[in-house]
Amino acid sequence: xxxxxxxxxxxxxxxxxxxxxxxxxxxxxxxxxxxxxxxxxxxxxxxxxxxxxxxxxxxxxxxxxxxxxxxxxxxxxxxxxxxxxxxxxxxxxxxxxxxxxxxxxxxxxxxxxxxxxxxxxxxxxxxxxxxxxxxxxxxxxxxxxxxxxxxxxxxxxxxxxxxxxxxxxxxxxxxxxxxxxxxxxxxxxxxxxxxxxxxxxxxxxxxxxxxxxxxxxxxxxxxxxxxxxxxxxxxxxxxxxxxxxxxxxxxxxxxxxxxxxxxxxxxxxxxxxxxxxxxxxxxxxxxxxxxxxxxxxxxxxxxxxxxxxxxxxxxxxxxxxxxxxxxxxxxxxxxxxxxxxxxxxxxxxxxxxxxxxxxxxxxxxxxxxxxxxxxxxxxxxxxxxxxxxxxxxxxxxxxxxxxxxxxxxxxxxxxxxxxxxxxxxxxxxxxxxxxxxxxxxxxxxxxxxxxxxxxxxxxxxxxxxxxxxxxxxxxxxxxxxxxxxxxxxxxxxxxxxxxxxxxxxxxxxxxxxxxxxxxx
Numbered sequence: 054x055x056x057x058x059x060x061x062x063x064x065x066x067x068x069x070x071x072x073x074x075x076x077x078x079x080x081x082x083x084x085x086x087x088x089x090x091x092x093x094x095x096x097x098x099x100x101x102x103x104x105x106x107x108x109x110x111x112x113x114x115x116x117x118x119x120x121x122x123x124x125x126x127x128x129x130x131x132x133x134x135x136x137x138x139x140x141x142x143x144x145x146x147x148x149x150x151x152x153x154x155x156x157x158x159x160x161x162x163x164x165x166x167x168x169x170x171x172x173x174x175x176x177x178x179x180x181x182x183x184x185x186x187x188x189x190x191x192x193x194x195x196x197x198x199x200x201x202x203x204x205x206x207x208x209x210x211x212x213x214x215x216x217x218x219x220x221x222x223x224x225x226x227x228x229x230x231x232x233x234x235x236x237x238x239x240x241x242x243x244x245x246x247x248x249x250x251x252x253x254x255x256x257x258x259x260x261x262x263x264x265x266x267x268x269x270x271x272x273x274x275x276x277x278x279x280x281x282x283x284x285x286x287x288x289x290x291x292x293x294x295x296x297x298x299x300x301x302x303x304x305x306x307x308x309x310x311x312x313x314x315x316x317x318x319x320x321x322x323x324x325x326x327x328x329x330x331x332x333x334x335x336x337x338x339x340x341x342x343x344x345x346x347x348x349x350x351x352x353x354x355x356x357x358x359x360x361x362x363x364x365x366x367x368x369x370x371x372x373x374x375x376x377x378x379x380x381x382x383x384x385x386x387x388x389x390x391x392x393x394x395x396x397x398x399x400x401x402x403x404x405x406x407x408x409x410x411x412x413x414x415x416x417x418x419x420x421x422x423x424x425x426x427x428x429x430x431x432x433x434x435x436x437x438x439x440x441x442x443x444x445x446x447x448x449x450x451x452x453x454x455x456x457x458x459x460x461x462x463x464x465x466x467x468x469x470x471x472x473x474x475x476x477x478x479x480x481x482x483x484x485x486x487x488x489x490x491x492x493x494x495x496x497x498x499x500x501x502x503x504x505x506x507x508x509x510x511x512x513x514x515x516x517x518x519x520x521x522x523x524x525x526x527x528x529x530x531x532x533x534x535x536x537x538x539x540x541x542x543x544x545x546x547x548x549x550x551x552x553x554x555x556x557x558x559x560x561x562x563x564x565x566x567x568x569x570x571x572x573x
Contacts, residue, residue, distance in 0.1 A: 098144050377504040378407070410502070
């Protein structure tokens with residue numbers, strides 16, 4: 054807060070100010086223009102009163118997480134913020150935008166929200182903060198417009214847009230804010246339209262709350278890619294508890310009093326996960342409504358995951374190759390590989406399954422292996438299981454795996470056709486349908502055991518994509534490499550002849566009885 058002396062001076066009319074007081078306010082103005090944090094000393098927000106809070110005009114509070122948001126705003130160009138409801142993030146961004154257009158000549162900021170009313174409300178936050186600034190900080194604003202707030206002396210402006218297909222297409226800006234980004238109907242088109250702004254160094258801020266019923270959206274994709282280092286965005290997440298007063302009792306009371314109309318297709322538990330998540334996993338994990346697999350079953354399977362057994366065998370690198378059950382005589386195995394499309398991106402996976410028990414006894418799962426390296430480590434692992442039938446997926450890099458495997462002398466490949474002219478597994482719409490059609494009931498009926506926890510986690514990310522007529526696939530920026538390898542094993546296990554030759558029946562049994570033999 055400003056000192057009481059400055060507050061008292063700021064409350065005077067301009068005509069009543071002494072020359073010394075005018076100089077004090079001039080210095081205060083310069084400090085506010087130089088420092089956003091200093092400017093916040095004068096920032097007030099307007100909150101509606103409730104039964105539990107007085108609301109009204111209140112001083113903007115620098116909670117700990119707000120300080121972290123501000124530090125990121127000051128240093129980073131691209132920001133993706135996944136947030137719970139009502140933690141002050143939107144107010145922080147609104148004040149940041151207002152400060153920029155008030156202090157930087159020619160500054161243009163574009164605010165996008167899912168609809169016109171929401172866009173106007175976001176701009177309204179900027180207006181309300183401005184209206185509560187002391188007179189010495191206020192500068193002339195253009196005549197009132199619902200979707201624009203301009204400062205002619207600074208030649209700067211804030212424009213609000215509903216996220217329509219062509220919104221903002223002709224503008225280059227100092228910064229873009231996409232509020233409620235996961236709800237934008239034309240998010241991809243708008244993102245492309247903002248490319249000139251981003252290319253010129255303009256700030257791009259994506260703010261969103263998780264969307265449980267439609268997780269396949271651009272905001273979530275940007276955030277998850279940022280977590281994995283696949284883009285240049287800075288990911289920020291804060292749990293519901295960062296706002297003072299939110300404890301377990303508050304959480305339970307909020308959950309108990311959710312208005313029925315807000316639930317839509319969500320259960321109270323999923324509503325709280327979406328709007329008041331305690332972790333990133335909780336916020337982003339899909340609901341059973343769209344999940345391809347039974348989430349309760351995946352949760353139960355997590356209890357069976359375990360670390361690989363410790364091995365010291367020539368040619369086997371335990372940092373890459375994971376063995377959970379050794380080879381056993383009398384058991385039969387099948388293997389499959391899903392190769393990634395580039396080092397550091399998706400995962401390259403080889404899995405070996407016991408066709409009798411459905412247990413995944415060994416695997417390789419890495420996003421750091423080249424196709425040649427995957428083939429080398431796979432061949433070495435397969436030899437430990439007496440060279441089972443192997444089905445590498447024959448996508449672009451998969452063909453390199455197949456060729457390298459052949460060059461390494463591997464003989465027991467599976468084939469796509471009866472004439473055995475096409476090695477491996479080929480994914481198209483038909484085989485994809487067959488794969489998921491077999492794998493989903495097998496998982497849901499506990500016919501498969503998976504020990505690799507990271508591999509099993511990918512099953513949470515397989516959804517029935519509502520925007521693609523229920524197509525089964527990984528959610529945006531998620532992975533399906535491990536489920537694909539397991540699915541190929543399961544789809545092709547019938548090609549492994551796991552029959553044991555029956556023993557010839559005994560014709561007679563002869564037992565000694567006393568000093569003579571009796572035949573039965």
